[in-house]
Amino acid sequence: MSVAVTGHTGPMVRDLSLAARERPLRRALALAAVAVLGAWLGLLVVGSITGLGGIRTPVGPVDTRMALEPSLNGGTRIDVPPLGALDLASHTAPLRLDVAVDRLDPVRSRALVERPERISGLQEEIAEDVTTGARDLAVRSGVAVLTGATALGLVVFRTPRRALACGGLALALLATCGISAYATWNPKSVLEPKFSGLLSSAPSVVGNARSIVTEFDVYQKELARLVTNVTRLYDATSTLPTYQPDPGTMRVLHVSDIHLNPAAWHIISSLVEQYDIDVIIDSGDTMDHGSAAENAFLDAIPDLGAPYVWVRGNHDSRTTQSYLSRLKNTHVLDDGRAVTVGGLRIAGIGDPQFTPDRSVLAPGDDAERRAGSRLAAALRAQQRAGTPVDIAVAHNPVAARQTDGAVPLALAGHVHRREFSVLPGGTSLKIEGSTGGGGLRAVQNETPEKVHASVLYLDRTNRRLQAWDEITLGGLGLTTAEVSRHLPGP
Structure with a gap:
């Protein structure tokens, strides 16, 4: 018996052959x-x-x-x-x-x-x-x-x-x-x-x-050029004014409004070492709520590498002030009290307001002016006693402006932005931004607030401000840095 296969075998064979070729592919x-x-x-x-x-x-x-x-x-x-x-x-x-x-x-x-x-x-x-x-x-x-x-x-x-x-x-x-x-x-x-x-x-x-960059003849080879571009990132002398502090210049690091941001301590410690800082001046709002539970945040201050001078801000409580006054290498200023630190005579007054205490009605600018007037009176008393003050510190610029004519330089914070002005009586007012980048509350902002600090250069002979460097770092999640030098002018 024979079986005949007819009809549709051709397409079946082609399909099997195509599948066999597709499997290796x-x-x-x-x-x-x-x-x-x-x-x-x-x-x-x-x-x-x-x-x-x-x-x-x-x-x-x-x-x-x-x-x-x-x-x-x-x-x-x-x-x-x-x-x-x-x-x-x-x-x-x-x-x-x-x-x-x-x-x-x-x-x-x-x-x-x-x-x-x-x-x-x-x-x-x-x-x-x-x-x-x-x-x-x-x-x-x-x-x-x-x-x-x-x-x-x-x-x-x-x-x-x-x-x-x-x-x-x-x-x-x-x-x-x-x-x-x-x-x-x-x-x-x-x-x-x-x-x-x-x-x-x-x-x-x-x-x-600058001398390294000008003498750095490494642009002949591509690999050397690559590394030199990295090294030049550290060079700022080509963009800074000609003032160059000498070894005898007094260096003051001005910080403010840390607002419980622990990253600020690392930044401050690095700047103290890099700039050989003589004195750190904090113009307040180191805390956020001024509660006793926050006090442990201050324990890093004695290890920053320089004396720490502090005034109370409107987010700092009396509890905060009492705790900080017991820390080593720390000087708390209030009610016009003056201290001599690092060769500088510094006086300050705590902020009359305490914002976190909602049960107390904030007294407003009038209270700030009265506090500033008390500080100015203390400054004039020091001058009459033959111990003139070089720097006055208040948290709120409203209070600091009241010291015009009684001190060469006044420092403040509070507004989270930098300002510099020469007041009518001749006092230079330097307002610092937030060294804590607005604090941990900055995560609520659409744009991260930048971190601000300034290095002030003062002549050792007359204690007058010669220049200052403004250090600006990118806020939360940003990695940018800027250093700009400023001169006070005539």
């Missing part, structure tokens, strides 16, 4: 997708957790951390926390080079200042440091990519052979990206960086930074 696409995803995860997860994807390496006078990050646009990003960042269109590849400047090493920086002859060889040193770092980064990134792709392949395909194939494909992709970056490298990008924020810092970071 699908497997290859799945393999490639797992390799790419695994490599991506390897750089992101393995690198960030174990450090295999990034390295820490010294580059000239700075300590850096280098890492590769997946990116659609490529390029190089240099982070200089807390000052900000700059982006360079250095190459085109699906990988971005991230360089984070952890710190400017004071030992290596001072060595450059003290031994200028080393600058001539710094270009080669920087190039060698970056080359070594890039080599180590390539090896560790390869390990991270291989680990991530192999591990994901083992999870997805459950066979060692395909998992190893994913790892090998990921390594090949990384090598291809490296070749693409090398082929599209743009050395001119280091001369046209895109800055995020106003990146600068005080010249005291590295001494006379």
Whole structure:
């Protein structure tokens, strides 16, 4: 008996043949997708957790951390926390080079200042440091990519052979990206960086930074140019007025309206060390509610590195004042009391209002004027006694203005913005912004309030204000910094 197959066998055979051809294509696409995803995860997860994807390496006078990050646009990003960042269109590849400047090493920086002859060889040193770092980064990134792709392949395909194939494909992709970056490298990008924020810092970071920049002949090689652009972020002397404080200049750090923000203590401590501060003057509102439960917040003051002079603000209670007066290296001013700290005679008065106590009707500006008048009377009494006051401090500018003609310089806060004016009687009034960035309540604002502090330079002979530096940091979640120098004028 014979069986005849007729009719529709041709289409069935073609369908089976097409399916057989599609299966290897699908497997290859799945393999490639797992390799790419695994490599991506390897750089992101393995690198960030174990450090295999990034390295820490010294580059000239700075300590850096280098890492590769997946990116659609490529390029190089240099982070200089807390000052900000700059982006360079250095190459085109699906990988971005991230360089984070952890710190400017004071030992290596001072060595450059003290031994200028080393600058001539710094270009080669920087190039060698970056080359070594890039080599180590390539090896560790390869390990991270291989680990991530192999591990994901083992999870997805459950066979060692395909998992190893994913790892090998990921390594090949990384090598291809490296070749693409090398082929599209743009050395001119280091001369046209895109800055995020106003990146600068005080010249005291590295001494006379201007002389370093002008003599820094490192623009002949692209790697040296890259690092030099980072180092120049710290240089502010080209934009500051010509006044340069000498070693005998008295330095006062004026802060205000911290409003229970613990980050302020770290900022103040850093500024005290960087500027070699003689006295810290806080014009009040250190607290938010003035409750006894908040008092522990003040325990950081004795360790700030300089004497702390304080007046009560409208958010500071008598309980706050009593607790603070018992802390070491702290001077509480009230009712026109004067103290001599760091060679300066300072007097102040506490704010007559206590806003958090809703049961007490706020007395308003009239009470502030009366408090300021009491402070002015105390200042004139000190002058008649032969112990004139150099600086008067009140929280509210309304009170501070009443001291016009009785003291050379008056400091205030309260309004969360900076102002400087010379009053009709000749007294200079300096109002500081919020050193706490408005405090923890700043999270309620659409735009974060900036952090403000000022370094005042006073002549040691006549105690007069010569200049001041205004330090402005980005508010909550922002990494920008600005240092601007101001002169009081004739």
